[in-house]
Amino acid sequence: MTSIIVAVSALVILSLIFGAVLGFAAIRFKVEGNPLVEQIDALLPQTQCGQCSYPGCSPYAEAIASGEEGINKCPPGGESTIQAIADLLGVEPEPLDAEHGTEKESAMVAVIREDECIGCTKCIQACPVDAILGAAKQMHTVIESECTGCDLCLEPCPVDCIDMVPINGGLPAWHWDKPAQIIATDGGNQDTSNEGKAA
């Protein structure tokens, strides 16, 4: 009988201690907000283009986190973003939803043809990242380094003086391509390998 009492009381004391520790931890280390939303948001390209039909990347991240929206609605992020979100959420990656647009070959940047700009400030109001500079009736220009290439300034422009041009980073942005896969049966014509070999 005493052994049962000892065992029960020991269990009760242990459960109380652990309960207290867990309770303290739950309060002390409480996570503010939904960490999943932030994680998804970090994977999105932050172009804030709204092509996913949400007003910015973080609302879309919230929609994904709550399960309301598919993960394949982000054309600027493309397949790599879909893959990354699928990995994060542990779901099957889906092909990009063409309804929302297609992935672009290279990153784009908006350029205003400055002599045609009438200074209406409409593009300034449309830019989600404040990357357009100008004043009423003054020529506007795009801060290239801050432009996310979201296209949102194209539509409001009354004189269509904004072009989307691919970013040409030039030499500093250049990096090696992946070596072309040469399969033994391909035969002679090979990728110019820069890797020399002493004879």
Add this chain to the structure above:
Amino acid sequence: MNTSFNLFDFVGGIHPVENKTQSTQSSIVAAGIPDKLILPLTQHIGAQSKSLVQPGDKVLKGQLIAEAQGFISANLHAPTSGTVTAVEDRAIAHQSGLTDLCIEITTDKQDNWIEHSGLKNTEQADPSTLINMIQQAGITGLGGAGFPTHVKASANPESIKTLIINAAECEPYITADDMLMQERAGDVVSGIQILSKILKPESVLIGIEDNKPKAAEALITAIKQLIDNDHIIDVVVIPTKYPSGGEKQLIQILTGKEVPSKGLPSELGIVCQNIGTAYAIHNAVIKGRPLISRITTMTGNACSAPRNYEVLIGTPVEHLLKISNTDIKNTSRLVMGGPMMGFTIEQIQTPIVKASNCIIAATQQELPDPAMEQACIRCGMCTEACPAQLLPQQLYWFAKSSNLEQAEKHNIADCIECGACSYVCPSNIPLVQYYRFAKGEIKQAQADKLKSDRAKVRFETRLARQARETAEKEAKRQARAEAAAKKQAEKKAAAAAAEPQIASNSPIPNIDTELLQKKFDASKAGVTKTKEKLAALTADENADADKVELLKAALEKTQTKMKDAAKTLAEAKKAEKEAATTDKDDPNTPERLKNKLDLAQARLETAKKRLAEAKTENSDKIELLETAVTKQIERVTEAQSAHQQAIKSTEQKPTKDAPAKPIITIDIETLKQKVLAAQTRVDKANERLNMAIEQNLETVGAFQTGLEKQTSKLADAKAALEKASTEEAK
């Protein structure tokens, strides 16, 4: 002097065929002045320098033509005299084969120097002066990477224990440093002395591979000649092994210390400089010559006379091929740099830059096209060869599958791209190219991440700003609305304060109570309705819980409204009653007093009648009746006096607005009539006067006085009317 030196070793490394002897048979010669020089503005690590010249400008040898932009950047000087003919994009010496901004100088072959002078006495020179001279001379590391030398030289001398001079020149074919040491050892040692004056290291180690015995000998002799008994400079001969010339590997060989991952040699108290850089420093400080030429090895089997040339920076490779009698047709690949780490150049116009130490014109046999890539057999030879102790095989898989995260975790950033793994790979896998690709992707991804983070911050800041702006607008609007409401309330209060005297017992309160009653009734009906709805909903179990909650809240609201209405209604009724009673309680109004007086007079009359009747009948009631009459008379007089007083008081106070008005209006009416009458009279008098004047009567004078009188009367009447109307207005 180096026999006792304790050497260490690094893991891995390979022993490729050296192919160095071809180019060490002849001494260094000047490559001469080509027709055109092409000088890229980015020949160094860091920011592009800014061109100071325009096409058409005449430049002298050694003239500054492009200046450094920022600290990590380098100056550029004209290598010879001539005319700037273009500042435009040209093919440059870069793996990418891309073009970049270059200054093209058409030489005049005069080779006219700009005025220049070096320091005669470096003993007393201030380290900062020396660093400044190095910076001005545009010296960059000549070993390959092209890092601006003044940046390295600006390290804190207190933290620097060892200065290592890299003379290993481990890559096959290259002999530029070897020949430089053999032929110009004195200048090289002088440069090293200047460096050690700047950095004040405890020891200076010159690391040189044992395949360059002549160069080592020359250095030792030079050190003995130049420095009498100062033995801080040691020439350390190390075993030949590729890549011992790698900065980290050389440090490991000489000191046994490993440069930490992502760290710099300066963290270990070490600065490493190339031997060619030391020579350039000598030229800059002692001779005052900027870095405008370098020693470049021209070699390869297609080259009939391989040797080292002193080449002006910017000399097109074409010029070197020409003077070295290279068979261009037989050249299958033109490599800039060594066979291990160099890159193929596609255009022979590509210029020699500060970091170009070797040009290999290789035949097909010499540097065959890379064999076909085959499957990785997991032999592990790459791991054994890797001097950075990485896992090349793992990195290969990660790079191939673009698993950049894992590649990063496996320290791909520490790969020095030496190519040892590719060299040993039995499956001919171009491993280094995979790593370079992965490194580039990682760099790109990092840049993208930075940009997207910035975009996120900007987007969020914009949202916050917009929210703030709308809040400010809303606040302003509310403030305006409040102010307007306040004004309205003040107006109402003023009106209400003016009203009650006139309308204390007017029908308005009655309307109020009626309205309130209606409101009360409506809210009562609302309450019963919502109660019914609520009952229905609660009875229905399928109903939305939310709706029930909503209805309950609504019910509560209407109930409180009803209570409020009831309260106000009760208050209004009370106020009405009070108003009604106050009206009855005033007994001293003149009308009532008049009634009393009348009553008393009537009684007096009857009393007098009775007295008269009693006197005629001679009854015994006469005395009684007489006293009654006198009493009645007294009462009448009392009533009369009271009545008169009351009339007086009412005349003094309220008569001013109400009863006075009709009097004044009557006055005004009569006055108006008088004025009209006076006017007609004046008109008539005027007519008569006119007639008299027309008929030339004698009575004109009389008429005139009459008219004057009438006009004065009219004026009087008008004045009276005006006075009366102003009084009325008051």
